[in-house]
Amino acid sequence: MSEEEKVAIVACAGIDKALGSVTRACAFKIMEKSEPEDSVLVSIPPLVIDATPHSEWIKKYPAITIDGCAERCATKIAVKKGGRIRGRVFIPQSIQKHGLKPKSSAEIGPEGEKLAEKIAEETVLLINKILGK
Secondary structure, three states: OOOOOOEEEEEOOOOOOHHHHHHHHHHHHHHHHOOOOOEEEEOHHHHHOOOOOHHHHHHHOEEEEEEOOOOOHHHHHHHHOOOEEEEEEEHHHHHHHHOOOOOOOOOOHHHHHHHHHHHHHHHHHHHHHHOOO
């Protein structure tokens, strides 16, 4: 697989919010579940300050954003920095879909972990679809 055939994963950085903690857990689980050559994890803080390689990845690869709240910061920042959004995950919708709720921002608990796992599995399928697998 060539270097151009990857998907950038851009996850919310909501440090003080339970749903932000779920987005981070999702992002790490996606990286564990997807093939290493299929995706890159774009971090919001380096992206905001145009630090490489994050600022390059967002322009080079199609992106999937994972937003934890209605502000949708991950999507807004990715678009502002030149990202081509090919998929979006909105954690509140996933909570409704799966009936699972995280415990807190410090500890998402078993339901939060299960939610992150389910979202990661769905996102890996989306990565494969984007890459034509």
